[in-house]
Amino acid sequence: MPLQGDESVKSNKHPNNFPSADHDHQRCVDSALGKAESYCTARGVRLTKLRHRVLELIWANHRPVGAYDLLQQLTLEGHKASPPTIYRSLDFLLDNGLIHRINSLNAYVGCDHPGLDHAAQFFICGACGQAAELEDTKIDSAISGHARRIGFCIEGKTIEISGTCANCQQQQRDRQG
Amino acid sequence: MPLQGDESVKSNKHPNNFPSADHDHQRCVDSALGKAESYCTARGVRLTKLRHRVLELIWANHRPVGAYDLLQQLTLEGHKASPPTIYRSLDFLLDNGLIHRINSLNAYVGCDHPGLDHAAQFFICGACGQAAELEDTKIDSAISGHARRIGFCIEGKTIEISGTCANCQQQQRDRQG
């Protein structure tokens, strides 16, 4: 049986949408920040030092993070910030599609593919706290279809599914026996 | 051509899910409150005077209403209420499926069919402020299907589509042309 590629190379593609605990997260961060930089350059908007740092803090992991958590982080780093500082950065990042707001958590999470006008859908694990962004065309077209039938003109979508991800379910089974 | 039923009888069934401005709203209220009462009796939980009144206030129209708006209403009625009062009633109503919370608005809206374990989906019109609850099985099965494929165990769903309803689009066209 031939080798099917080098299995020792950790992939950042997560077949179940949730990153494993041991994935190379630095690659996620580098990729996201890199894309953000080129995207802002291309659009002629300024990813300032502050905005860059806030985005980086949001990308600390795959968990949605609250505005005041970010504020605290900045403060720990010696940046004497107040709420408007962080909310303005969040607004910029939201406007430019670099992050998403999770309404059910009042929290913010990084977006991997800025700029695309994508209908974000989130699966959010209550156990590990991670949020997986997807763009399932079936979900999207089911919604668009319904909107069309009732003549509703869509402007924004909030699709947030909470529950337990496959990884955490497995861990819970392991723990129980 | 034969008559196709009495068209002078106003129906509370709204083909596009959004109630028309002139619908007989008292029927919505009576129906909802009636169902709530029997549902609570059946389940052996107490729809107290306060809870009943809060539910009634929420059903004042089809617009999601904020906790502090309800509080103000109660206060105007001479009930010296403070936030915990209203939030406890809201919690009760939420727990018993008599209302839903609209996460994207931090607001609460009445539910027409309590008790059913239904996956609520909302279309929310930014023009008239009304929210239409639906249960589109295609949307729901698209989400369930995706969850199954990634092994995600669903606990709760937030599906809130914002935009403009057909009625309001028509009004906007009338106004312009």
Place this chain on the structure above:
DNA sequence: ACAACAAATGTTATAATATAACGTAACATA
């Protein structure tokens, strides 16, 4: 380089939403 304007950030105060903690009253049941 400099003036003039625009964009971003700093700063103070406050709004809006929600909960903790503990005391009192109402209700249910034996």
Place this chain on the structure above:
DNA sequence: TATGTTACGTTATATTATAACATTTGTTGT
């Protein structure tokens, strides 16, 4: 009617977000 439970009252405070205005930083034209 004693007893326990459920609901409600009350005070204080937590959490999330924005308004308004001052200052700094960056950009552009000259």
